Amino acid sequence: MAITELANPSRFLAVVQPILPWLTAAAALMLGLGVGQALFVAPDDYQQGATVKIMFLHVPSAWLGMFCWALMSVAALGTLVWRHPLADVAGKAAAPIGAAFTLLCLITGALWGRPMWGTYWVWDARLTSVLILFLLYLGVIALWRTVEDPSRAARAAAILTLVGAVNLPIIKFSVDWWNTLHQPASVFRLAGSAIHPAILTPLIVVAIAFMLLFVTLHLAAMRNEILRRRVRTLQLMQAERAAE
Amino acid sequence: MQLSAADLTCRRGGRELFSGLSFSLAGGQALVVTGRNGSGKSSLLRLVAGLLRAEGGRIGLEGGDPEASIGEQAHYLGHQDALKPSLTVQENLRFWSAYLGPAEKKPEHALERLGLSELADLPAAYLSAGQRRRLSLARLITVHRPLWLLDEPASPLDAEGQVRLAELMQLHLTRGGLILAAAHGSIGLADAQELKLGAVP
């Protein structure tokens, strides 16, 4: 089926409803597998001890937090340029999930930083730019919550999302541009990954699990949003009918 | 019960709207205030409600609760409907019946009388102007207050709504209530007296 056919909200619901349980199961399975590997298979770090294992949550949630904004930016283009009927639904549904992953990234980072750096928080470029990402998420959510009419909120949220996308490369390259306390990228590098396979494998598994979790939550949230809008339309029609 | 006003003077924004205005209204009677725009119809109603202060003169409600002000014994229906768009129809009405209370009727009954039962769980934001006005009228019959102050009550209503409004007002009068209304035209009450403002320049 072509992706364009999914543009119809009814078609979207018909496709998504049956696959959601399977996605949920797959996400749960992968998450169990990944966390199990991370806890029991991956070795302790010779310097950091068992503390290093928080990385298996920290790094994937950071990826997802950024990926989610990237997805929202594409959805924002969909709203503004292509006027795709599901684009703003996708954007709205993604914001709270992205905020949750970003918050998870901040919390796990703080818990990791305490034993490593002796403090929960430093005002370092990487940490600060992720905090700004979190604040931007909250701003988009607040915008959606302030305006009752979804079609009016959609364009404003889309513009805000695209402007906020400027922050993504800043986060990514903050560790290279500024001399920071946060360690530089070690998984994705031109010269090949700097991580031992025993650690890399569980990390990849957890990342895939998070991705599945994100897709599941996002599709479910989109379904809820479509249904919420239908309820709204029905209520408006009911009020109109009663007026006749 | 008798509402009487003597020698009322009202001044708004440095302009005298009316002076030396006197009228009286007994239980079971209605008085319709007419006059061109800006003649002080709305101000007179707000003055009786206690929302404005008169420059001179006095207003009294004999036979009412001596402890309470006239405003506390009156329903005021102004140009706005005092509804919150994010609350449902039912929540809006329940709030006003609890706040202005004690409620004499169940809010559900009032909604039914005004043909709003179907819309009870809808946010008030979705209502049309006529439906909003009917919801404000529901307030008048859930809580009993002897004096009704109605400012252009029929303006946003359709024909059917106007009939319902007339029925409600008639019922209120037969139960000994008082109605002071401001209107441009007729409000559907046959034996209402008329008070013309701004007739004498």
Added chain:
Amino acid sequence: MSALFALFVRDVRLAIRVGGGAWMGVLFFLIVVALIPFALGPDNALLRRIGPAILWLGALLASLLTLDQLFADDREDGSLDLILMGSAPLQLAILAKAFAHWLTAGLPLVIAAPLLGIFFNIDLWSMAAVALTLLAGTPALTFLGLIGAALAAALRRGGLLVPVLILPLTIPVLIFGVAASNAAIVGPLPFGTPFTILCALSLASLVVGPVAAAAALKHAD
């Protein structure tokens, strides 16, 4: 359900529904507090020293900025007329609205403050003390803010009028709030003295705020 309780419940509902401002204040607080280190630079020792003052300033601005619509909305849609015509004394009706506002806009600030303390490296016990001073002091901000909100509604002017009118009145609250916080974190003064004065300010404004706001609203027209 009594009239005042009904008003309280309605205002809480309005604040948490779509379009209500319950979370805006706390979001504003978060952003203001997060901005300060960008302006000052990441000097941990400095941030730790001025952290309580920043939290207090943030809470002060956040609670006043959310207040300007407290009566203005009711005035615009005609609700205020009916509130004035209720049997409940206007001062108490205003107080009910103030409690609803504090619960939805003030209390979230108190809850958020300890989390924000992490950004300033303030330790847990000190942060609890700062949160306690905010718990005791933010009601004073709300009650004093009532006066400005009522004047703004009476004059039909919103926006920055409320903070401009009210910020000078809140200086004592700020002084004793920050003094109590600093006493808890660095000493050497005892925590009790400024904290008791802070509580006294809240109680005094509980009386003054609604009475003054009622006077402003009654003479609106």
